[in-house]
Amino acid sequence: MEDFIYFFTFQDPSIVWVVLGITLLGIGSAYVGTFSFLDKKALLGDAISHAVLPGICLGFMLAGEKNPVYIVTGAFVSGGVATFLSSWLKRNTKLSEDTIIATILSVFFGFGIVLLTSLQKSGNPEIAGLNSFIFGNAIGISESDLMLYGGLSLVIIIVLTLMLKEFRLMVFDPEYGKAIGFPMKAISFLFNVLMILAVVIGIQAIGVVLMAALLITPGAAARFWTDQLNPLLILAAVFSVLSGILGTYVSFVLPQMPTGPWVVVFLSMFALISFLISPKSGIISRYFSRKKYLRKTHRDHLMKALYKAKEGGKNGLPIEEIYELYPYQKAETNKSIKYLYRSKYIVKNQAIICLTEKGISDAMRIVRLHRLWELYLNESMNIAPDHVHDSAEQLEHLITPELEALLEKRLNYPTLDPHQETIPRENHDLR
Numbered sequence: 001m002e003d004f005i006y007f008f009t010f011q012d013p014s015i016v017w018v019v020l021g022i023t024l025l026g027i028g029s030a031y032v033g034t035f036s037f038l039d040k041k042a043l044l045g046d047a048i049s050h051a052v053l054p055g056i057c058l059g060f061m062l063a064g065e066k067n068p069v070y071i072v073t074g075a076f077v078s079g080g081v082a083t084f085l086s087s088w089l090k091r092n093t094k095l096s097e098d099t100i101i102a103t104i105l106s107v108f109f110g111f112g113i114v115l116l117t118s119l120q121k122s123g124n125p126e127i128a129g130l131n132s133f134i135f136g137n138a139i140g141i142s143e144s145d146l147m148l149y150g151g152l153s154l155v156i157i158i159v160l161t162l163m164l165k166e167f168r169l170m171v172f173d174p175e176y177g178k179a180i181g182f183p184m185k186a187i188s189f190l191f192n193v194l195m196i197l198a199v200v201i202g203i204q205a206i207g208v209v210l211m212a213a214l215l216i217t218p219g220a221a222a223r224f225w226t227d228q229l230n231p232l233l234i235l236a237a238v239f240s241v242l243s244g245i246l247g248t249y250v251s252f253v254l255p256q257m258p259t260g261p262w263v264v265v266f267l268s269m270f271a272l273i274s275f276l277i278s279p280k281s282g283i284i285s286r287y288f289s290r291k292k293y294l295r296k297t298h299r300d301h302l303m304k305a306l307y308k309a310k311e312g313g314k315n316g317l318p319i320e321e322i323y324e325l326y327p328y329q330k331a332e333t334n335k336s337i338k339y340l341y342r343s344k345y346i347v348k349n350q351a352i353i354c355l356t357e358k359g360i361s362d363a364m365r366i367v368r369l370h371r372l373w374e375l376y377l378n379e380s381m382n383i384a385p386d387h388v389h390d391s392a393e394q395l396e397h398l399i400t401p402e403l404e405a406l407l408e409k410r411l412n413y414p415t416l417d418p419h420q421e422t423i424p425r426e427n428h429d430l431r
Contacts, residue, residue: 003253004170021146022155022248025202026214026240029158032198033215034222034236035191038171038229044086047105049199051082053112053208056133057119068145072200079196109208111165127269132362133203134258134289149201156194156201167191168229184263205244207260213267214240221271224278243267297397298329299336300366303345306355307363311422316354364424370396371417372407378418379411385418 010016036045037071055078056071058175063070082104089100116134160167166187169177178184201210222235247263258334276284309317319337337353338348345359355363373392377383383391399407414423 004249007249007252008079015318017143017146018248019245021150021153022205022244023241024150024157025205026218026244028153028156028160029198029202029211029214029217029239030236030240031170031233032156032191032195032232033240035160035167035171036195037216037219037223039191040081041195042212042216043101044214045199047101048079048082048204049198049208049211049215050105050112050197051108052076052079052196052203053109053133054078054115056208057112057115057205060114060119068148071385072148075200075203077198078108078407079199080193083192083196112208134209135206145204149204152197152201156198159190159194163187163190164229169427205248205259206263207258210260210264213264214244217264217267217271218243221267221274224274224281227280237397239270243270271306293397295335295339298326298332299340300397301326301393302333302336303355303363304370305367306346306353307360307367310355310360312330316349319351319353322353351373361426366396368424369399369404370421371423372404372411372414373399373423374419375411375414375417375423376407388418 006012007015010019013054030291033045035043055074055076057074058078059070059072059074060066062074086097086100086104089095089104092096093100133319164342166177166182169182170184170187170191174188177187197342198215202214206214218236218240219232221239222232225235226232243263243266246266247259247261250262251257251259274282275281279285302322305322306317321334322337323330338345340359341348344356345362347354347356358421370392373395374385377388377391378385
């Protein structure tokens with residue numbers, strides 16, 4: 001608890017710098033990664049994050065020490081070469097994109113490990129901190145490093161914010177952007193530069209092995225919650241920043257623990273929670289929504305059966321006959337009857353289930369939608385009358401009042417469906 005209070009009250013100026021740096025890094029990486037995710041370039045980000053390792057080692061060799069300028073420059077050049085090779089091989093060979101990316105990732109990372117091993121055996125005392133680039137160590141970053149990395153992160157955030165419209169076109173409709181005069185190739189090139197830069201500035205905090213997770217996971221997790229770009233970017237940034245700060249805190253409490261894996265653990269936790277409980281796309285939410293829809297569908301079918309019985313001159317249906325209509329669904333049928341009774345759609349007259357006035361009105365709407373859709377399929381889609389029932393059985397629950405009005409107008413307010421049954425309306429008399 002003392003460590004927790006000490007860290008999150010920011011009593012130590014070095015902690016303030018680290019948290020500020022990881023926040024800027026998280027926002028920049030989330031912005032770039034979200035566009036990369038939407039543009040289906042997730043694998044390219046993974047390849048770049050592994051491909052920068054040789055550049056880190058070469059930058060260290062040139063400087064003879066862990067100079068951030070040399071290391072960032074070397075990593076940027078190495079990532080740029082990997083990106084260029086990926087594009088060139090895609091244009092000039094028949095290899096698939098995933099094969100090209102996997103090859104570049106393996107070759108560059110393997111070469112980087114060879115250089116790193118050679119440096120470790122060189123006896124240079126400065127090599128001690130170079131291992132942090134594999135899995136990351138945010139707490140071990142110096143103030144001068146943070147100034148450089150934080151400044152570059154700020155550049156990424158500003159460029160993406162100012163050019164949001166251009167990058168939106170690049171992701172969603174590059175052909176339209178090209179048609180209205182935007183230089184889409186230059187915009188795509190700039191985005192690749194920003195993606196390489198995002199990887200380069202995150203390698204010391206998160207590590208080359210796991211940097212791809214910081215690029216892709218926030219956007220993927222945020223995508224479960226929203227379909228709009230601006231909220232998607234904000235939510236991805238929130239996930240990324242929270243995970244970065246929590247991962248840094250673990251490294252602070254446990255000095256031997258690398259930052260990168262813990263950042264990815266927290267990111268994975270946010271992604272898992274999003275996958276499970278997000279309102280629209282979460283698996284648990286979808287499960288309950290589907291259960292709710294199936295219960296409503298069963299109630300609608302029951303009311304429709306009671307309405308058709310009333311059309312046939314019956315006042316209602318015996319409960320045993322209703323059970324026969326839905327074999328193996330007795331429990332669900334009983335639930336539907338209880339719900340409709342509580343909602344005053346039906347009444348029970350001994351063992352006979354009858355519709356109330358409220359129930360007749362609602363059942364009439366369901367039958368009308370069913371028969372309108374059957375007629376539309378028959379007249380507009382040229383589907384035979386004996387093949388339209390199943391489709392109408394599914395769509396009758398989804399037709400909105402606006403779509404109903406459009407169907408009525410297009411079909412010229414019909415009175416009969418393809419089976420020559422009446423399409424009921426509010427003034428329809430069942431007696």
